Amino acid sequence: MNLRAIGVIYKFEMLRFWNTLFQSVASPVISTALYFVVFGSAIGSRIESIDGISYGLFIVPGLTMLSLLTQSIANASFGIFFPKFTGSIYEVLSAPVSFYEVLSGYVGAAASKSFILGIIILFTASFFVELKILHPYWMLTFLILTCIAFSLFGFIIGLWATNFEKLQVIPMLVITPLVFLGGSFYSVSMLPPFWQTVTLFNPVLYLVSGFRWSFFEVSDVSVGLSLIMILVFLGACLVTVSWMFKTGYRLKQ
Amino acid sequence: MPCPTKEFRIMNPIVSINKLCKTYASGHQALNSVSLDIYEGEILALLGPNGAGKTTLISAICGIVSPTSGSVTIGGYDNLRQFRKARELIGLVPQELTLGAFETVWNTINFSRGLFGKKKNTHYLEQLLKDLSLFDKRDSELRTLSGGMKRRVLIAKALSHEPRILFLDEPTAGVDVELRKDMWNMVARLRKSGVTIILTTHYIEEAESIADRVGVINNGELLLVEQKQSLMQNLGKKQLIIELRETIDSIPASLNHYALDLVNEGQCLAYTYDTLSKQTGITALLQAISAAGLSLRDLHVKQSSLEDIFVDLVKS
Ligand SMILES: Nc1ncnc2c1ncn2[C@@H]1O[C@H](COP(=O)(O)OP(=O)(O)OP(=O)(O)O)[C@@H](O)[C@H]1O
Ligand SMILES: [Mg+2]
Numbered sequence: 267m268n269l270r271a272i273g274v275i276y277k278f279e280m281l282r283f284w285n286t287l288f289q290s291v292a293s294p295v296i297s298t299a300l301y302f303v304v305f306g307s308a309i310g311s312r313i314e315s316i317d318g319i320s321y322g323l324f325i326v327p328g329l330t331m332l333s334l335l336t337q338s339i340a341n342a343s344f345g346i347f348f349p350k351f352t353g354s355i356y357e358v359l360s361a362p363v364s365f366y367e368v369l370s371g372y373v374g375a376a377a378s379k380s381f382i383l384g385i386i387i388l389f390t391a392s393f394f395v396e397l398k399i400l401h402p403y404w405m406l407t408f409l410i411l412t413c414i415a416f417s418l419f420g421f422i423i424g425l426w427a428t429n430f431e432k433l434q435v436i437p438m439l440v441i442t443p444l445v446f447l448g449g450s451f452y453s454v455s456m457l458p459p460f461w462q463t464v465t466l467f468n469p470v471l472y473l474v475s476g477f478r479w480s481f482f483e484v485s486d487v488s489v490g491l492s493l494i495m496i497l498v499f500l501g502a503c504l505v506t507v508s509w510m511f512k513t514g515y516r517l518k519q
Numbered sequence: 520m521p522c523p524t525k526e527f528r529i530m531n532p533i534v535s536i537n538k539l540c541k542t543y544a545s546g547h548q549a550l551n552s553v554s555l556d557i558y559e560g561e562i563l564a565l566l567g568p569n570g571a572g573k574t575t576l577i578s579a580i581c582g583i584v585s586p587t588s589g590s591v592t593i594g595g596y597d598n599l600r601q602f603r604k605a606r607e608l609i610g611l612v613p614q615e616l617t618l619g620a621f622e623t624v625w626n627t628i629n630f631s632r633g634l635f636g637k638k639k640n641t642h643y644l645e646q647l648l649k650d651l652s653l654f655d656k657r658d659s660e661l662r663t664l665s666g667g668m669k670r671r672v673l674i675a676k677a678l679s680h681e682p683r684i685l686f687l688d689e690p691t692a693g694v695d696v697e698l699r700k701d702m703w704n705m706v707a708r709l710r711k712s713g714v715t716i717i718l719t720t721h722y723i724e725e726a727e728s729i730a731d732r733v734g735v736i737n738n739g740e741l742l743l744v745e746q747k748q749s750l751m752q753n754l755g756k757k758q759l760i761i762e763l764r765e766t767i768d769s770i771p772a773s774l775n776h777y778a779l780d781l782v783n784e785g786q787c788l789a790y791t792y793d794t795l796s797k798q799t800g801i802t803a804l805l806q807a808i809s810a811a812g813l814s815l816r817d818l819h820v821k822q823s824s825l826e827d828i829f830v831d832l833v834k835s
Contacts, residue, residue: 268603268636270633270634270636270637270638271633271634271635271636273633274629274630274633274634275634278622278626278630281622281626282621285621348619349619352617352618352619352620353613353615353617354617354618354619356583356611356613356617357611357631357634357676358634359581359582359583360581360582360583360606360609360611361606361634361635362602362603362604362605362606362607362635362636363634364603514585518583518584518585519543519544519584519585
C-alpha cells in the first residue's frame, strides 16, 4: 500500500478546504440560519408540533442532511473533475498508486469536509433551538456513513462528468428534489397514503428518518431499515466505482 | 534492428516494449506493433511528424493510455501487472502544460514526491528548484507562472521522486533559447548521474546534438532506431561540390552518366554519392571532368544532416 500517496492526496484536498474556508463554511451556515429564521421561527411558530417535537427542532436533522448531501457531492465531484479538466490527472495515473488508494484519498477528504460541515451546522442550529440528541453514537454513525456514501457518489459524478454543466446537473435535478420530497421538512405520515408509498422509493427518506431517530427517537421507517438502506447505497456506489476503475472509464483512453 | 554500442549492449534493457498496439476508441490506430528496447543510461530521441504516435507511445509506457495489445516491461517489471515497481522508476514530463491552478510550486512538487511514495526530502527538492531556477517562485501559485516556468515546474514534478527513467515529451516546445540551453545542460547532468532519458522533439538539431540513439516514428510505426552516428553514416549521403574556374551553361555530354547537378548558377558541380558503396567513382569522375576540358578551382564535401535523413524517411 502506498500510504504516502493517500496521505498527500488527502492533504492536498483538505488544503483546498482550508484555503477556501470562508466559502466552504459560510454558505451552509448562512442557508441553515435562513431556514431557521423562515421555517423555524416565522412559519414554524404557526405549525403545530410533529410527534411532540416543535417544528423548528423537527427540521434540524433534515436540514443537516440537505447540506451534507449537496456538499459531499459538490466537494468530491469537483475534487476529481478539476484535475481531469486541467489534465493534471496524468500524474496520478502514472504514479505507483492503485485506484483504491486514489479513491481513499479523494473520498476520505471530501467525507471529512462534509463531516466538519455537519458538525458546524448542528452547532449553528443549537443557537436557534434547544438541541437534544438521544443517541449521539447513532447520530455520528449515520452522519459518517452519509458523508462517505455521498462523497463516493460525488466522486462517481466527477468521473462521469465531461463538462461543468454535467457536474451541476445531478445535484440540481436529482438530489435537491429527493431531499425535499424525502421527509426532510415533514413527517411522511402527513402525506396521503399513495404519496407515502411513492416516498418509500426515495433513498433520502431512509437517511433522514434514521438520522432523525438518533435525535428524537421518532422515525418514518425503522432504524434497522435505514441503516440497511444506507449500506446498500454505499455498496452500490462501491460496485459502480470499481467497474469504472476496471474499465478506465473516462480516465484512460 | 542494429545493436546498440557495446556499453549498452552488455546490459539488459531498462525499458522493453513488445509489439505494442493502440487503437483509440475513435478507431484510429495510433501505434502499430511497436517493439523497442531502451538501455540504461542512454538518451533516446524519438522523432516523428505531428500525429505520428510519439505521445501515445510514451503514454502507453507510463500507464496513461491502455494499450490494445502488446506489453511493456520497465526495469524487468510488467507495467500493468507490477505497476508499483515499474512506475516508481519513471518520471514523466507531458507535452501539454497540464498543471493545477491554485496550489503553490512548493506544494505541488511535494505532492508529486509523496504520490510516488517517497519520504519528504526538503533539501533535495530545494536543490531541484534551484537547478531549475524556480526557487524564488516556490510560493507562487501555478496559475501565476509563465509558460516556460510551468514547463520547468512539470520537469521539477517529474524529477521530484528521483526517477531512473525520464520521459520528456517535447520539453523545448515554446521555450526560449536560454532555457533550452539550460535544459540540455540539465539533461546532460542527469545522464551523467545514470538516468535514462527518452525525449521527443521536432527540433532535429536537438536530437542530433544530444541523443545517443534516434528513433523515427511515422503513422504509428517505428521506422528505425539506430545509433546516431551509424544512422548518419548509413543513411546519410555525401555530396562532393566541385567548384569550376569558369561558369558553364550545361553539363558536358561526356559527363552524362554521372549523377551530377549544376548548382550555383553554373559555378559548381554537385556529385551525390553513397558513403557505403565500395566505389564512390570520384577518381573516375575527376578524370572525366578534366578530359571534358573543365578546370577546377576547389573541392569540398557536404554530409547530409539528420534533418535530411528524417525528411527522406518520412516522405518515402
Ligand atoms: N484520445 C484520443 N482519441 C482519439 N485519437 C487520438 C487520441 N489521442 C491521440 N489520437 C490520435 O492518435 C494519433 C497519434 O497522436 P499522438 O498524440 O501520439 O501524436 P504525436 O506523435 O505525439 O504528435 P505531436 O508531434 O503533434 O505531439 C493522432 O492521429 C491523434 O489524432
Ligand atoms: Mg505528442
